[in-house]
Amino acid sequence: MESLFPLIVFSGFGALILAVASVKIVPQKQAWIVERLGKYHRTLYAGLHFIVPFLDVVRAKVSLKEQVLDIPKQEVITKDNVVVRIDAVCYYTVVKPEDAVYNIENLEYAIVQTIQTNLRDIIGGMELDEILSSREKINARIKEVLQGAASSWGILINRVEVKEIEPPSNIVQAMSMLIEADRKKRAMITEAEGKKRAQVLEAEGYKLAKWQEAEAIERIGKAQANALRSVVEATSSPELAAKLLIGGDLVKGIERLAASQNAKFVVLPPSVESLFKLLGEKGGNG
Structure with a gap:
């Protein structure tokens, strides 16, 4: 019995080695290629697997990651x-x-x-x-x-x-010069279009200003005509109405002259009658 004890121990130890050798744990995202007697047998994927020791051999370990x-x-x-x-x-x-x-x-x-x-x-x-x-x-x-x-x-x-x-470097330089030239060309075109647009806007503004000025003159003329017509209707005398309007313009002119800094002396008629007389003389001379 004692002589069999080492054999039993050795057999148990060998069985343990075989058991350990038969267990294979494949990591995640790996695949192991197993050959049996030199020929492809199967592919082991992630997890616990058992193989036959000495008959099965792991031929390669392949990563399944990108x-x-x-x-x-x-x-x-x-x-x-x-x-x-x-x-x-x-x-x-x-x-x-x-x-x-x-x-x-x-x-x-x-x-x-x-x-x-x-x-x-x-x-x-x-x-x-x-x-x-x-x-x-x-x-x-x-x-x-x-x-x-x-x-x-x-x-x-x-x-x-x-x-x-x-x-090549020379091609790169040529392309850079071409790009720069194209950029300058676009800038010049943009500037020219801007100037053209500004000129058009300026012309349109001048045209609008002249149109407004003409419209204003037309309105002033109509207003003066309406004023003259009203005075004629009120006085029943076209001559007197004309004198009154001319007298009004003359008074306004004297007021502007008196307000001017360059005016030294302003000579006024002594009376309203003298003003009318003066207007009558100017009207008769005219």
């Missing part, structure tokens, strides 16, 4: 023979871990090479101006082409974004 892959900058010749430097970034997610492990030897390298190749093809068929204004179009075309190849790799291409398009 992955970010930088695409190195490369030089590409455009349709109008301009050399530009361009880089990008790719966001993808593994949806079939077994395909990502067995269908491609180096997944990230394959993605980089595919995107760079398609970038050269797409940029080579576009002119520089179109490239600089069509980032969304380029992104969509790369994603569309890449998704066709990536479907067999067990991944989903979420988006591909061009980060930077760098034309």
Whole structure:
């Protein structure tokens, strides 16, 4: 019995090791590829799993999180023979871990090479101006082409974004000068339109002022005519009415002359009769 005790202890210890080795806990957002005797057996997702020790082996651990892959900058010749430097970034997610492990030897390298190749093809068929204004179009075309190849790799291409398009320095300077010239041109056009508008407004204002002045003169003439008509009707004598109106204007003129700072002496008629006599003489001489 005593000779069997070490064997029992060893057997119990071995069973414990086998039990521990058969338990696998897969973390969240991971997938483990299990092979049995060198052949794909199954995929373990997050949670507690049991495998057969020595027969089952974890071949790979694949992350199911969204992955970010930088695409190195490369030089590409455009349709109008301009050399530009361009880089990008790719966001993808593994949806079939077994395909990502067995269908491609180096997944990230394959993605980089595919995107760079398609970038050269797409940029080579576009002119520089179109490239600089069509980032969304380029992104969509790369994603569309890449998704066709990536479907067999067990991944989903979420988006591909061009980060930077760098034309040659001389092209950049020429574009800056062109933009500055266009900005000055728009400023000059705006200034010219402003001056033209100001001239139009000034002309319209002058026209309105003259129209108002003519209307005022017309109203004064009508008022004077109405006043003369009223005086004639009141006095029944057109001659006397004319003298009265002229006398009123003369009195107003004397008042303005007396109020002037330059006036030294103001000579007035000695009486109202003399004023009428003076008016009568002026009327007779006239």
